[in-house]
Amino acid sequence: MGDRMMAEPQDIALELSGVSKTYQISQGLFAASKPLRALDNISLQLRRGEVLGLVGESGCGKSTLAKVLLGLEKPTRGDVRIFDQPFGSHDRKWIARRIQPIFQDPYSSLNPRKSVREIITLPLRVHSVGKTSGWNDGVSRMLDLVGLPQRLIDANPSQMSGGQRQRVAIARALIMRPEVVICDEPTSALDVSVQSQILNLLMDLRDELGLTYLFISHNLAVVEHIASRVAVMYLGRVVEQGPAARIFETPKHPYAVALLDSILTPDPSMDVPDVDLDGNFPNPVDPPSGCTFHPRCASATSLCSRLRPEPVQQAPGFVTCHLHDPNQQKDMA
C-alpha cells in the first residue's frame, strides 16, 4: 500500500497485516457459541520513533489489539511483524524484550506485596539479565529516569500516590529497553495535575530513549497533543487512519467526525456540542450488516447497509467509508 512505499522497511517498528481476532462467546448452556470479532482485518504500521494514537470507544477492540501486540493473545488470522521479524515463530520472552505495556490503573498494575525494587527488577530476573549485584544500579538509574526519589526504592506501592505508582510502572516497562511501548490509557485513572506530569515524562522518555509508542486513549485532546498519527477504531475495524494534524482538522469518516465533535475543550464560550450520532453502540456479537456504523450514521445510504466498505486511500492514510470512495460515489449518484 501507499504507506509502505513511503517508509523504508527498517523504519517500520511494528506492522500488522490483516490481523483478526475472533472469540467464541457462549450464549448459555445449550446454545451454540457465537463468534465475536474483536479485531476485524486490521492493517497498521507503527514507524520507528512515532506516536500512533489509537482512539475509539469502549468495546471497539483497542484492548484486544494491545493484547495481541503483547503476545498475550494469538491473532486468529493475519500476522504481526516487529522490525520485519514475524511474531508467530517466537515465544513471549522474545516479544517481551521488544514490546512492553503501561497500563491504565496504577493501583492494579503493581503487586501490592512487593517493594519498588522487586517490581522494577522483575524483568531482569525473568530474563536473567546481568548480575544481581548490578541490579541496584539499574534500579536507581531507572528511578532517576522516571523522576522518582531514590528513597522510594524499598517503599511499597500502598505508600505511594497514583502518579508515583505510574512512574514505577513506567520504570518496570523500560528497564529492558524495549523498542515499542504500548500505552493503554496511561493517564486516564490519574488526576489532571498528575496526568500532565506523566504525559511530559512519556514525551521526554521518547526523545531520550528513541521509543515508539502506541498510545491508546479515549481522551482525544491528549491524543491530539502527543500523537503524530492517529487510527480511529470502531467495532473491531480501523475506520480512519492518517496524520494527526489532518484527522483532527478534517476528519473524513462520519464516526471520526462525531468523536471529534464530542471533545469538550475547556472553553466557557462554547456550548455542549450537539453530536450527530444516532442510536446506541450495537451488540458486537451481532454486528449490523454492511458498514457496521450505518445504523448510527447520519449520512448512511441504502448502499451502506448492504455493502461492507473497504479502506479507501486518502494519502497519507485511509478511510473506510463509502462516502469517500470515488467508485461508490458514482454508483450512489
Added chain:
Amino acid sequence: MVSSSRSEINHTSTPGQQLRRRALRHWGLMIGSALLGLIVLIALFAPFIAPHDPYAQDLTLRYLRVAFMGGTWEHPLGTDHLGRDYLSRLLYGARISLTIGLVAALISGTIGTILGVTAGYFGGRVDTVVMFIITVRLSMPVVLVALAVVALFGGSLTVVVLVLGFLLWDQFAVVMRTSTQQIRSQDYVTSARALGCSTTRIIMTEIMPNVFNNMIVVITLEMAHAIILEAALSFLGLGVQPPLPSWGLMIAEGKDMLFFEPFLITIPGLALFILIFAINMLGDGVRDVTAPENRN
C-alpha cells in the same frame, strides 16, 4: 529530570508496620492467639506439667470427684472409670486435637489450594473439571465416608487424620479459586505475563502472596472443623481408639455416668469449646486485620 516529585512526601508507614499495629489493636485476635498459644504450650509440655501418667490405672480410685467438689488435690480434676487422672488425660488430649487439626488442615490445604489456584488461574476446561471434582466431593457426607473407611481399615489416629485431610479440602478449593480469579484479572499479572514470566513464576510470586491471607483464614476454619469431627468420630467409637486420651473419646467414656458424674463430660467438652473458640477468634482476627477494605 522531572523535579516535580521532589516535594512528594510519604507519611504512611510500611504495610508490615500497619499490619502489626492493626493486629495489636484487634482484641479478638489477641484473645484467640493467647488462648491458642496457651493450649499449644500445654500440648508441647504435657509430660512436664501432667501430675500423673495419663494411662496409669488404679481401680481403687475410680470416679474421684473434682478437688473442690469433694475430691482430693492429688487428682485435681478427679479420675475416670478406670481410675486414670483426668487432668493428665486432658492435658495429653490437647496433643491429639492439635495434631489432628494441624495435619488434616495441612493435607486438605495442599490439595484444595492446588486445585483452586489451578482452576482459578487457567479457567476454561480446567475450571470445569475442578468444579466437577468439588461438586463430587461436596455430595459425599463426611461422617458417612469416615465411617466406611474406619470400618474398612479400623480406627486409628493416622486413619482419622488421613480421612479428614482428604475430605476437608473443598473450602480451600472454593476460596482459593475465587481469590485467584480476582488476582488474575489484575494488571500486574497481565504485565508479568507481558514480561514473559513463566506460569509457575506468576503463580508463585504474583498470585500466592496475594491469596495467602485468605488461605490462613480457611486453615483456621478447617482446623476447627477437623478437631470437631475427630471428637465426633471418637465419640461414636470410630475415631481415635482407647486408651488414647482424645477429648471426644473422654466424652464418650463419660457418657454412661452422665447423671452421676457430669464433670466427666463437662471438662473435656469445655476444653474442646475453648480450643475451637480460640481458633475461630484467631481466624476472624486474621481476616479482619488483613482484609483489603481495611487497607487505607
Added chain:
Amino acid sequence: MNSLLSVRNLRVEIPVGAGLLKPVRGISLDLNKGETLCIVGESGCGKSLTSLALMGLLPKVARCSGDRLSFGGQDLLGLTERQMARLRGRAISMVFQEPMTSLNPAYTIGDQLIEGMIRHDGVSRAKARDRAIFLLEKVGITAAASRLSQFPHQLSGGLRQRVMIAMSLMCGPDLIIADEPTTALDVTIQAKILRMMKDLQAELGMAMVFITHDLGVVARIADRIAVMYAGIFVETGTARQIFDTPTHPYTKGLLSCLPVPGKTKLGARLGAVPGVVPALIGGVQGCGFASRCPLRQAACDIEPELSERGDGHSCRCVHDTPTLRKAEWATA
C-alpha cells in the same frame, strides 16, 4: 438575595484511627433557581463528601455541621432522618457516577421509576407510569413504554445513566445534585447526556450542583464554578471568570495542565502542579496549597479568607489581595 440553596461554613468530620479527618473544612455557597454550580477538584478534595452532606447521605460515622444549610427557606440541618428522606427524591435528587451499580438489578426499570413517585407523591400507578414514559422520552430513550419492563442488565451504560436521570426527575425536583454523572461513559455518550441534561434543565428550570474533575465538562455547562482544594473552595466565580481570568495559583496550575486543542502548542510540555494534597487529618495549618505553590511566602502560614475580586469572583489567596498589595507597596 433569596437563593434556593444556601450553605454557610459546612463542615464534615470523620473520626479515623489516626485522628480526626476533616475532608470538608467550611464551604459556603448560594444557588439560585435554574442555575448550575460546578464543584471542580481532584480526587480527595472533598467534593463527593460535600454532595453527600448536602443530600444528608453521609455515612453514619461522619459528623456534619454548619452555620447554615437551607433549601427553599427550610433548614436542613435540623431535619430528622425521616423528614430528610421525604425531601430527597422529591425536591432534591441525586445522580451518581456509576450507572451500573445505582440501579437495583432485581427490579425492572419501570418498577424503579414508578415506586418512588407513588411513595413520595401518592399518585396512582397509571399516572406514575405515564410520567415515567414521558420522562424516558425526554431523556432520549426510544420505545420508552417497552423499556419499562426491561431489567438494568439489558441496557447499555449510556442508557442506564439516562434512566437514572429520568428517575431523578420523576417527582419534579427543584435541585439535582450530580456527582460525576458522565465520567464512566464514552465521550460521544457523554456529550449527548450533557446536552440532554442542559436542555432539560432549561425546560424544567431546575438548579443543579454538578460535581466533576473534568474541566472540559465544567467549561461547557457551568454558570458558576467553585474550585475545591483540600476541603475548601479556593476560588469561585462565573465560568468566564474562572477560565478567562483565573486568580488562585491552583486554578492557574490546573488549567495549564490541560492540552487545549488550538491553543496549546502540539507536543509541547504541559504545565504541572507538583506535589501532593496535604493530609486532612487534624486540619491544615495555613494555606492548604502552600506546599505546592510556586508563590509561597511567609504570609501563607495563615489561612487566607475567601476575598472578593469584584463581580462575584472570589479567591482564597494572599497574593493580589489589597493587604498584600499594600505590603508590596510598603517594601518597594
